[in-house]
Amino acid sequence: MKRLIVWIGLVSGALAAAQTPATAPASQSTSPTDDAAAAAAAGEGSMEGEPSDQQLAVPSDSSMVNDLSAPGGVDDARFRDVAKELRCPTCTGLSVLESEASFSVQIKDQVREQMQLGKNKEQILNFFTDRYGPWILREPPAKGFSLLAWLVPIALLCLGPLVIWFTVWKRRVHISTHGVRGNEPIIAEMQERLQQLKLKQGKGGV
Amino acid sequence: MLANYGFFLLYLCFICCFYGFLAAIGAAVWRHRRLYLSSKLAVTSSCVFVVIAAGIMIYSFYQRDYSIAYIAKNSSNDLPSLFTLTAFWSSLEGSHMLWTTLLAIVATIAVWTHSKDNEHVIPYVLAALQAVLAWMFYLAISHSDPFVASLPAPPDGRGMNELLQNGYMAIHPPLLFIGYTCLAVPFAYSIAALLYGDITEGWLKAVRRWTLVAFVFLTAAITLGGRWAYVELGWAGYWAWDPVENSSFMPWLMCTALLHSLLVQDKLGHLKRLSIILGIAGFFMTFVGTFLTRSGVVSSVHSFAESPIGPNYLAYLAGLMLISVSIFAFRAPSILPADTEKVWGVSKESALVMTQFLLLSFAAIIFIGTMFPIVTEALTKQRITVQAPYFNLFAPWIGLGFIVSITMGQLLRYQSAKIPYGKQIIFGSVAVAIPLSFILIYFGDVMSTVKTSSLIAQLVGLYLSSWAISCLCGDLFIKMKDLNFNYGIFFKRNLAYFGGWLAHIGAMIAIIGFMGNYRGIEKRVSLNAGQSFEFYGYRFEMDHGIVVKTEKNATLYTAPMKVYHGSDLIYDLHPAQSKYPTKDQTFNEIGIDGNMWHDIYVVLVDFDKTDGKRVTFQININPTVRFVWLAIMIICAGGLVALFDRYRGNKSRDVVAGEWEVAV
Numbered sequence: 011m012k013r014l015i016v017w018i019g020l021v022s023g024a025l026a027a028a029q030t031p032a033t034a035p036a037s038q039s040t041s042p043t044d045d046a047a048a049a050a051a052a053g054e055g056s057m058e059g060e061p062s063d064q065q066l067a068v069p070s071d072s073s074m075v076n077d078l079s080a081p082g083g084v085d086d087a088r089f090r091d092v093a094k095e096l097r098c099p100t101c102t103g104l105s106v107l108e109s110e111a112s113f114s115v116q117i118k119d120q121v122r123e124q125m126q127l128g129k130n131k132e133q134i135l136n137f138f139t140d141r142y143g144p145w146i147l148r149e150p151p152a153k154g155f156s157l158l159a160w161l162v163p164i165a166l167l168c169l170g171p172l173v174i175w176f177t178v179w180k181r182r183v184h185i186s187t188h189g190v191r192g193n194e195p196i197i198a199e200m201q202e203r204l205q206q207l208k209l210k211q212g213k214g215g216v
Numbered sequence: 217m218l219a220n221y222g223f224f225l226l227y228l229c230f231i232c233c234f235y236g237f238l239a240a241i242g243a244a245v246w247r248h249r250r251l252y253l254s255s256k257l258a259v260t261s262s263c264v265f266v267v268i269a270a271g272i273m274i275y276s277f278y279q280r281d282y283s284i285a286y287i288a289k290n291s292s293n294d295l296p297s298l299f300t301l302t303a304f305w306s307s308l309e310g311s312h313m314l315w316t317t318l319l320a321i322v323a324t325i326a327v328w329t330h331s332k333d334n335e336h337v338i339p340y341v342l343a344a345l346q347a348v349l350a351w352m353f354y355l356a357i358s359h360s361d362p363f364v365a366s367l368p369a370p371p372d373g374r375g376m377n378e379l380l381q382n383g384y385m386a387i388h389p390p391l392l393f394i395g396y397t398c399l400a401v402p403f404a405y406s407i408a409a410l411l412y413g414d415i416t417e418g419w420l421k422a423v424r425r426w427t428l429v430a431f432v433f434l435t436a437a438i439t440l441g442g443r444w445a446y447v448e449l450g451w452a453g454y455w456a457w458d459p460v461e462n463s464s465f466m467p468w469l470m471c472t473a474l475l476h477s478l479l480v481q482d483k484l485g486h487l488k489r490l491s492i493i494l495g496i497a498g499f500f501m502t503f504v505g506t507f508l509t510r511s512g513v514v515s516s517v518h519s520f521a522e523s524p525i526g527p528n529y530l531a532y533l534a535g536l537m538l539i540s541v542s543i544f545a546f547r548a549p550s551i552l553p554a555d556t557e558k559v560w561g562v563s564k565e566s567a568l569v570m571t572q573f574l575l576l577s578f579a580a581i582i583f584i585g586t587m588f589p590i591v592t593e594a595l596t597k598q599r600i601t602v603q604a605p606y607f608n609l610f611a612p613w614i615g616l617g618f619i620v621s622i623t624m625g626q627l628l629r630y631q632s633a634k635i636p637y638g639k640q641i642i643f644g645s646v647a648v649a650i651p652l653s654f655i656l657i658y659f660g661d662v663m664s665t666v667k668t669s670s671l672i673a674q675l676v677g678l679y680l681s682s683w684a685i686s687c688l689c690g691d692l693f694i695k696m697k698d699l700n701f702n703y704g705i706f707f708k709r710n711l712a713y714f715g716g717w718l719a720h721i722g723a724m725i726a727i728i729g730f731m732g733n734y735r736g737i738e739k740r741v742s743l744n745a746g747q748s749f750e751f752y753g754y755r756f757e758m759d760h761g762i763v764v765k766t767e768k769n770a771t772l773y774t775a776p777m778k779v780y781h782g783s784d785l786i787y788d789l790h791p792a793q794s795k796y797p798t799k800d801q802t803f804n805e806i807g808i809d810g811n812m813w814h815d816i817y818v819v820l821v822d823f824d825k826t827d828g829k830r831v832t833f834q835i836n837i838n839p840t841v842r843f844v845w846l847a848i849m850i851i852c853a854g855g856l857v858a859l860f861d862r863y864r865g866n867k868s869r870d871v872v873a874g875e876w877e878v879a880v
Contacts, residue, residue: 103458108451148603159588163581
């Protein structure tokens with residue numbers, strides 16, 4: 011088995027190796043979109059580690075660490091709290107907080123603007139639902155038809171155990187087996203007969 | 217040219233399976249042995265043909281034969297060797313073909329390795345499996361043909377999806393599909409039991425084994441998918457409750473519930489019909505999941521019409537449902553529970569039923585959450601969203617239920633409300649859990665990572681799971697004590713128990729790990745070259761800006777970052793953005809390192825395009841993520857251990873296998 015795996019690996023490796031000469035020029039010809047970044051790595055030979063002279067020339071005392079999490083004097087924790095509740099319109103399953111898609115960035119900017127206007131979380135969320143509809147919220151609203159999305163699971167979790175309790179646990183189950191017998195009665199009957207047989211033999215012996 | 221042979225082989229497979237399906241029905245009705253063997257050979261030959269077809273596909277991928285449209289769409293000249301192989305299943309037609317191939321292989325293994333005492337149901341099993349296979353092959357040749365030509369062949373392909381060029385994505389789909397296809401066997405056996413009209417010990421043995429295999433593969437596959445999201449997508453989490461993830465999780469829940477109902481069925485002869493329902497439903501859910509993710513229904517009902525495979529899937533699902541339900545409705549009365557009087561009361565079997573209830577209601581909640589936007593849009597024309605916050609609200613309650621029911625299920629004994637050494641274990645654990653949870657709270661750093669609103673929930677959760685772990689250990693100790701610490705006997709006779717015990721310990725550790733999802737801190741920061749930044753007791757230093765390097769087919773813009781704790785250098789991170797020649801977009805390569813208690817997760821968000829000296833990072837501290845990976849490994853190990861248990865039948869009634877009437 012191991013040999014087979016190794017064999018397959020080798021064959022696929024060989025096939026790939028046969029392809030490499032064709033691929034090499036293709037990968038070199040492609041240029042990165044931002045040539046400046048390429049300039050930063052002027053010598054492509056020094057792949058890792060060694061910073062180039064150019065990089066050392068940057069004065070490191072120019073500005074202090076810039077904390078980007080709260081630009082515009084907006085409280086970070088509150089911002090996250092709001093941004094977490096809004097969906098990224100272009101991705102599946104993410105909030106705008108977790109996404110860097112251009113649409114999400116716009117929404118985040120809007121959230122900051124609204125916070126600077128002094129609105130609270132509820133007001134900001136209302137602002138977005140007015141503009142985009144309830145779709146923009148990550149949870150279904152607890153009113154109208156969407157209320158079902160909340161009631162059904164809660165009812166299921168609360169009533170389910172009760173239903174099981176009353177229908178299954180409390181009931182003494184007796185099954186009619188339509189004439190097909192299980193092992194136990196047969197075994198019991200046979201033991202009884204055996205007992206009788208032994209008794210008879212015992213009497214006969216005396 | 218080869219592509220034509222590939223298509224021809226798929227066509228042949230369809231014909232083989234269709235014939236095999238009819239032959240199996242004939243074999244079952246007339247109890248005709250020759251027909252049965254012929255049907256068995258039909259499924260085997262379709263397996264051989266589809267494997268050859270898959271081989272042709274893979275060979276063409278390595279030949280970079282762009283005259284096949286699928287290869288032109290999903291491969292390119294600069295694709296590395298490994299990803300040239302995995303590009304096979306990186307898109308719809310290929311993954312459908314991979315699934316079909318695996319199903320054919322699994323079906324063949326299942327019908328050739330069945331035990332002697334299952335021979336009476338195997339014709340039905342063959343019929344069910346080949347009906348499914350025939351449909352899959354029909355789809356492959358009609359709507360999702362991977363061998364469609366695109367002539368003239370373009371000089372270079374359009375390239376594989378960059379997000380999928382990752383080792384985890386190379387093995388996640390095959391493992392998941394193996395899990396899905398293994399669930400086809402319990403399904404086929406369930407249909408067979410209904411049609412034959414009885415459940416035997418051999419049936420239970422076969423179904424238990426295949427369900428366990430499916431369980432192990434699904435667990436591993438789902439986790440690898442989560443790991444892929446964690447290291448590739450850059451939103452600092454591994455589970456987003458998006459429809460694709462949900463659709464793989466629902467079959468897992470069904471499969472796990474099935475394992476537990478098989479246990480009750482084995483020990484007491486009850487819950488037979490539930491096992492059958494779960495066997496059918498688990499397999500059905502795998503197709504529901506595929507339908508949801510493939511048809512585009514999830515994003516909006518209106519995208520449904522765009523994909524031709526969607527309506528076909530819907531028709532198939534409806535057909536499968538209709539046939540299964542009607543077979544069940546007509547034949548279920550023939551499946552009888554054991555002939556014993558039964559009061560459930562407080563006992564192990566009741567705890568097992570509670571666990572199943574929790575697993576199934578979890579599946580139901582996920583199903584409701586996934587389907588609700590579609591239903592709402594169809595009924596009220598209003599678009600709504602159901603995402604992570606909705607599921608995250610219910611999950612802790614289900615988790616709480618799991619802690620209690622798993623512990624009680626492990627401690628209680630069958631048909632008895634008495635727990636041996638119950639008081640000592642339960643109240644002893646109440647005490648033992650205090651230091652244990654204190655360790656978790658201290659090292660997990662709950663106090664400084666938690667949001668104030670969920671502090672109590674975190675503390676209660678950690679305490680309860682420590683209590684549960686302690687109770688489980690107590691139970692294992694009592695079991696050992698009963699055997700006078702004779703490990704030979706324990707590992708010879710009690711592997712099923714030990715496997716279950718491991719899986720449950722794993723579940724508890726996983727719950728502790730999942731709780732880390734509800735806390736954690738994050739910071740976004742912009743650094744110039746040479747600057748450093750203090751966060752969560754660590755000093756993050758970027759001594760020089762962006763470094764550009766080429767790796768395989770991608771160009772990496774890396775910002776090497778050193779992480780100090782005090783004055784010691786502890787982690788060397790390489791967060792990067794990668795750029796592939798075929799796309800304008802860049803992708804995240806995340807710098808992750810950390811210890812058992814928390815991961816440091818650094819995403820390179822943006823950098824100064826002029827000189828690469830100023831870089832913006834998103835830094836996340838994710839608590840107890842490694843607990844989850846560890847826990848899943850333990851759960852899989854538990855599943856494997858249980859698989860090696862030498863099965864001993866219990867209380868199910870056995871029926872002598874039917875003889876062949878036409879045995880020639």
